[in-house]
Amino acid sequence: MTSKHERDEVLSSGSGYEKYGSIYLIWLVIFFVIPVIVILAYSFLTRDYQGGIILKFSLQGYKDIFNLNYLTVFIRTVIISFISAAICILIAVPVSYYIVYSKLKNFLLLLVIIPFWTNSLIRIYAWIFILGNNGLINQLLLNSGIVNSYVKFIYNNAAVLLILVYTYLPFAILPLFSSIERLEKQLFEAAMDLGCTKRQVFFKVLLPNIKQGIVSAFVFVFIPALGTYAVPELVGGKNSRLIGNEIARQLTIARNWPAAAAISSILLILTIIAVIVFIYGGEKRETR
């Protein structure tokens, strides 16, 4: 049989199927790996005031960041991302626990998936429509004579936090849902039989068993929040600019590309640290 040889070849390593994936790999190398390396390189080059760079080594990009007092922006971004990830986890754990054991499981899951897929700008807009200076609540307050001029509900850090939680909550619920769903139901029954209260089951049985899910959920919120641009741009105030806004500002308005590249490089390093701390710090993620 001619295919006997091929069969063994396929089942052993080095089957020749690698070539199918080569275009995929080459594409990602050209349009992802190389551009990221280019950014890292740009952060060490000299600024061309026309926009763009001059091929000469310089640390001015990084110096500019410190001169512009971006340290506050970095700290603010990390704190806001951390708090929004923590709030998302606090809400997502009970919600996903409830959904897994609910009779309406599939329907409730769909209710979480719809916002997951809904365009984020629309979801941000919904809050501007309600809380904005000319928004629904201000209109109600003005019409009823409770206030004389609009109340500024948004354009501050609290609004950024609220809308980050609103945007990323589904990202936290879905991984927690899968990790709770994987648990054996008998685990809880056994704990109850052995005399645990519901509270004890939640804290001593459920939480330790879904540690990995909690970590993934945290990372799924924390990392996108670190790089968020639209949320602080649309609902943030003067004192809620985050890393994403500063990258855009340096690229488009200030036209200081080495500085933009330097901020991006620091964001990249923050991300890598977060991944190492949260994912590899816990158990090693299964790679199939």
Next chain:
Amino acid sequence: MKPGNLTRIITILAILFFYLPIIVVVVFSFNSSKSPEWTGFSLKWYYQLFTSSGYIWRTFLNSMIVGVSSSIVSVVLGTLGAISMYLGSKKFRQVMWTTTYIPFTIPDIIIGVSLLIFFTTLNVRLSLFTIFIAHVTFSMPYTMMIVLTRLHDFDKSIIEAAYDLGATKSVALRKVIVPVAMPGIIAAFFMAFTLSIDDFVITFFVAGPSSTTLPLQIFSMVRFGISPVINAISTLLLLGTIFMSVALRRYVRYII
């Protein structure tokens, strides 16, 4: 064990939190007044959207062009990637996994900025084409993972069986592997399409002046403040999203 009342209350509140703002937006898309106070039912904002908002539809057309073309390319390359990852050597799988996992993890803005700098350095004019490249790049890891998950649901022995029955490599690919992967391939296509239609941040950086997409258009409209026309667009997009979510609900878990 049945979850207690507290978890139920939190769940109900979370669902309300998700939907109340969206429902308010939908309701006020049918308001006859421009300001957010209810003055009566009207379809005039939809009428305005459909009859005198050509510039919005042009951006919608751009989004569709990029969405369809980038998801086709992304699915073809992602499927080939998934097959090679499913059947390739261990070392190759590790390279594939790392190259897939990193773009999957890092914030979108880095992909956008790095591609902008990359294209500008190479003197590539920003256009729908650069958006297309960017969208294939960020959606490919998703399509690859979805198809791979689908393949992993099957026992490799079906491929062994195909070879035992005399199939050559290309026959096995056409008659066994691709049919098995098909539901995953279809799901991956819709996922890539949805990601492309929704993307704002990456597109924001790689779009040129004449290649505005619908999310970029919505962004600049939202920046100017509230308008019932945005409510009408939101309502229509929401309908599309609900349809997609129902169709894709089984596959969302593949990417989590």
